Amino acid sequence: MIKFDQVSKLYPNSCLALDNITLEIKQGEFVTIVGKSGAGKTTLIKLLIREDIPTEGQIYFDGQPVLDMNRRQICQLRQRIGVVYQDYKLLPQQTVYGNVAYILSVIGASDAEIARDVPRALEIVGLSSKTDDFPSQLSGGEKQRLAIARALIHQPEVIMADEPSGNLDPYNTWDIIEVLNKIHQMGTTVVIATHDKDVIAQTEGRVVAMDEGRIIRDDYQTRNFVF
Amino acid sequence: MTKFISLKRVLSFGWTNFKRAREASWITVLVIAVVILLISALFLLNGLSEAIIDQVQERVSIAAYFQRGTEVVDIEAVRDDLEEHFGDQVQEIKIVSPEEALSHFLDRYRGDPLYQRALEQVGENPFLASLDITLNQSHLYSSVTDYLTEHHADLLSKVDYHHREDVIERVFYTTNRIRWFGIIAALLLTGLVVLIAFSSIRASIHAARSEIETMKLVGASSWFVKMPFVVQGMVSGLFAALLVILIILPACYFLTPAVESLVPGFNLWQYLSENIIWLLLIQILGALFLGFISTLLAVQRYLKK
Numbered sequence: 001m002i003k004f005d006q007v008s009k010l011y012p013n014s015c016l017a018l019d020n021i022t023l024e025i026k027q028g029e030f031v032t033i034v035g036k037s038g039a040g041k042t043t044l045i046k047l048l049i050r051e052d053i054p055t056e057g058q059i060y061f062d063g064q065p066v067l068d069m070n071r072r073q074i075c076q077l078r079q080r081i082g083v084v085y086q087d088y089k090l091l092p093q094q095t096v097y098g099n100v101a102y103i104l105s106v107i108g109a110s111d112a113e114i115a116r117d118v119p120r121a122l123e124i125v126g127l128s129s130k131t132d133d134f135p136s137q138l139s140g141g142e143k144q145r146l147a148i149a150r151a152l153i154h155q156p157e158v159i160m161a162d163e164p165s166g167n168l169d170p171y172n173t174w175d176i177i178e179v180l181n182k183i184h185q186m187g188t189t190v191v192i193a194t195h196d197k198d199v200i201a202q203t204e205g206r207v208v209a210m211d212e213g214r215i216i217r218d219d220y221q222t223r224n225f226v227f
Numbered sequence: 228m229t230k231f232i233s234l235k236r237v238l239s240f241g242w243t244n245f246k247r248a249r250e251a252s253w254i255t256v257l258v259i260a261v262v263i264l265l266i267s268a269l270f271l272l273n274g275l276s277e278a279i280i281d282q283v284q285e286r287v288s289i290a291a292y293f294q295r296g297t298e299v300v301d302i303e304a305v306r307d308d309l310e311e312h313f314g315d316q317v318q319e320i321k322i323v324s325p326e327e328a329l330s331h332f333l334d335r336y337r338g339d340p341l342y343q344r345a346l347e348q349v350g351e352n353p354f355l356a357s358l359d360i361t362l363n364q365s366h367l368y369s370s371v372t373d374y375l376t377e378h379h380a381d382l383l384s385k386v387d388y389h390h391r392e393d394v395i396e397r398v399f400y401t402t403n404r405i406r407w408f409g410i411i412a413a414l415l416l417t418g419l420v421v422l423i424a425f426s427s428i429r430a431s432i433h434a435a436r437s438e439i440e441t442m443k444l445v446g447a448s449s450w451f452v453k454m455p456f457v458v459q460g461m462v463s464g465l466f467a468a469l470l471v472i473l474i475i476l477p478a479c480y481f482l483t484p485a486v487e488s489l490v491p492g493f494n495l496w497q498y499l500s501e502n503i504i505w506l507l508l509i510q511i512l513g514a515l516f517l518g519f520i521s522t523l524l525a526v527q528r529y530l531k532k
Contacts, residue, residue: 071448071449075446075447075448077446078444078445079445079446083444083445085444089437089440089441089444090441091441091442092438093243093244093247093435098243102442102447103445103446105240105451106447106448107446108232108233111232150445
């Protein structure tokens with residue numbers, strides 16, 4: 001489903017964020033990409049959704065080369081991948097309901113579909129009582145849950161979560177990982193990028209360890225993964 | 228997505244954004260209102276200056292004097308010929324009979340016994356019938372004079388153009404300069420305030436740049452990202468136009484007597500009533516266009532990134 005083929009990314013300040021990465025993620029997988037800050041995890045996500053472009057190599061999504069996509073195809077690609085950003089990237093002028101409904105508006109869902117699906121998604125992430133609140137009125141955990149609701153509302157083929165635990169307390173972190181596990185059980189490909197050992201401990205499936213822009217380990221693990 | 232649903236959502240997002248970003252929206256409204264107010268004021272000032280210029284130019288005319296005993300029918304034929312030949316360039320041609328000329332003279336020198344005695348000595352009305360000719364362009368006075376001497380020399384005694392030539396040229400030169408200066412000053416001033424409005428709206432869009440970035444990252448098309456902002460800008464424009472109309476109408480109503488005392492013959496309220504459709508069109512379309520184009524350009528800048 002996703003393939004990074006000999007991808008390198010060199011930033012203008014000569015920082016090599018990715019060094020000849022080759023990585024394939026199959027449909028329905030739960031992949032945890034682990035590594036310290038600056039290992040290149042966020043860059044991988046940015047390159048996949050064409051927020052940035054690699055210095056070398058090619059990225060494929062569902063067999064299509066991402067670098068060769070035109071504007072319309074990039075929009076469609078982004079609609080097929082739900083991303084939970086480290087800094088949430090919520091729409092400050094929209095309410096909790098509006099933030100989730102916006103995604104359905106973007107993909108052209110009908111008003112009836114929006115009215116049916118948004119409350120459901122908010123219920124899954126436990127934000128039903130906050131529908132009319134604005135992002136500025138939410139706590140860190142609530143923002144994170146809202147970001148997840150937004151990422152899953154249109155049932156994308158892939159959900160990518162960049163540091164989903166963020167600055168959350170262990171209870172909230174466990175909560176969020178549980179939500180992502182549930183989404184995976186429904187058949188969605190889930191990719192988590194994290195440096196948090198507690199997160200890794202709670203996930204099952206494939207773990208890809210990165211360091212200084214390179215993959216140093218790619219394995220199936222359940223507990224006590226060391227990086 | 229059907230175009231109708233998409234348009235409905237864009238309009239709805241635009242209106243919601245306008246309401247939620249209250250402070251930024253009202254700053255935009257005020258900035259556009261200042262521009263539209265200035266353009267409206269220039270529109271009204273243009274009417275005022277045209278009235279003044281017309282009044283000055285109306286005082287400039289030449290007189291074609293007919294030989295004594297020329298029939299009124301012949302004088303009317305000359306007037307009709309001029310009106311036909313010079314068409315729209317003729318502002319007014321007035322027939323002045325010898326009696327009217329005498330009456331004007333008597334009115335003018337009523338208190339001066341010297342002129343009264345001179346008239347008594349002449350014994351009869353010494354004035355000739357004439358055509359008082361007012362034209363729209365100064366250079367036409369010479370053409371009219373030439374035309375009259377070529378085609379109606381048999382009826383005419385004289386045309387008093389040459390000794391007025393200097394004054395006519397000077398009046399037209401000055402009024403035309405004032406007119407051009409007004410147009411250039413208005414354009415420069417309008418350009419300046421439009422630029423200020425552009426910068427101000429750009430600053431408010433700059434504040435929403437992370438929102439624009441997020442919209443793009445979740446897969447919204449450029450059209451779906453920018454149009455709500457454009458609608459928001461146009462709503463601001465509409466409110467600005469409304470605000471200006473609410474200022475201009477009472478202001479003109481209450482200023483009319485003061486303006487009329489400064490420029491007799493110019494009724495500001497009447498001018499406004501006669502041109503209200505144009506003024507409203509300028510205000511509403513100008514405000515909508517300013518809101519539309521400035522937000523479009525500002526958002527476009529962030530969409531390219």
